[in-house]
Amino acid sequence: MGRPAAGAPGGAREAILAAARREFAERGFRTATLRSIAGRAGVDPALISHYFANKDGLFAATLDLPEGAADVLADALNHPAAERGPALAHGYLALWESPRTGPQLEALVRSALSSDLAMERIRGFIVDVATAHGVSAAPGAGSGAAGGPGPHGGGQGPTAPAGDGREAGADVSASRLGIVMTQLLGAAVGRYIVKVPFVAALPFEEFAAQCGRAAGAVLAQD
Numbered sequence: 001m002g003r004p005a006a007g008a009p010g011g012a013r014e015a016i017l018a019a020a021r022r023e024f025a026e027r028g029f030r031t032a033t034l035r036s037i038a039g040r041a042g043v044d045p046a047l048i049s050h051y052f053a054n055k056d057g058l059f060a061a062t063l064d065l066p067e068g069a070a071d072v073l074a075d076a077l078n079h080p081a082a083e084r085g086p087a088l089a090h091g092y093l094a095l096w097e098s099p100r101t102g103p104q105l106e107a108l109v110r111s112a113l114s115s116d117l118a119m120e121r122i123r124g125f126i127v128d129v130a131t132a133h134g135v136s137a138a139p140g141a142g143s144g145a146a147g148g149p150g151p152h153g154g155g156q157g158p159t160a161p162a163g164d165g166r167e168a169g170a171d172v173s174a175s176r177l178g179i180v181m182t183q184l185l186g187a188a189v190g191r192y193i194v195k196v197p198f199v200a201a202l203p204f205e206e207f208a209a210q211c212g213r214a215a216g217a218v219l220a221q222d
Contacts, residue, residue, distance in 0.1 A: 013051050015041040021062045021107035028114055029059055063108055063121045066101035073129050077177075085216025089184055090208045096188045097204050106192055109185075122185070130177040180215045187211050 019041035023032040034055055038045040052058040072095060076087035095101045111118035190196045191207060199207070 012041070012043050012047055016043060016048055016051060016058070017062055018103070020058050021103060024059060024062060025107040025110035029055075029111070034058070059111075059115075060117065062104075063111065063115075063118050064104075065108070065121070065125055066095055066104050069095055069101070069125075070128070074132070077129075081219070082216070085180070085214075085219050086209065086212030088180060089212035089215045092181075092184050093188060093191075093204070093208045093211060096192050102192065105188070109189060109193060126178055126181045126185070129181055130174040176218055176221065180218050183214060183218070184211060 016037065020032070020037045023037045023040060026032075027036075032055075034045050034048050037058070038048055048058060052061055072091040073088060076091040077084055079087045096105055108118055108121060112122050187199075187207075191199045191202075202210075
């Protein structure tokens with residue numbers, strides 16, 4: 001107890017994070033204790049201090065987005081325009097469906113109900129996705145406009161290489177991407193947290209396809 005599992009470097013750290021996400025999601029930051037988290041993870045409480053210093057540090061670590069989440073969405077947005085909505089919906093919702101990344105997203109959203117830090121992580125993620133592929137976060141601003149500023153100041157937004165089925169510089173606006181990401185977040189909450197029966201009961205591929213059609217309809221308005 002208190003040591004990473006043999007042959008699995010960082011095993012104890014990941015076990016602590018998994019236990020902490022559940023504890024914080026179920027009991028809230030104030031009620032969860034390092035002792036209860038350690039018990040759930042099967043480690044000595046002192047090991048939590050070794051990895052994370054204190055409860056604040058542990059909580060902040062649990063709010064990190066799943067590794068590779070941004071890449072999944074970036075890949076989806078690099079699809080031809082007609083395929084972006086379905087690809088974005090499938091990629092994002094697959095993160096919720098996965099037993100590896102789903103609990104992490106669920107804990108983050110549950111924590112956001114009582115934590116400004118968790119809320120900021122979610123808001124920042126949506127803004128980052130939107131502005132990375134749109135010229136401006138201003139409502140109705142199209143992206144890739146010639147000479148327009150990029151998402152981090154100066155230059156142009158991302159453009160598609162010629163001949164791949166897309167028009168160069170025809171990326172959707174940041175505002176519409178933000179709307180789509182907000183819709184997908186709501187759909188995920190309905191299925192995985194609120195568990196609305198007729199939504200939770202849908203096979204995943206059907207659920208993702210229906211969300212993808214809605215996302216595509218919004219993106220097509222640009």
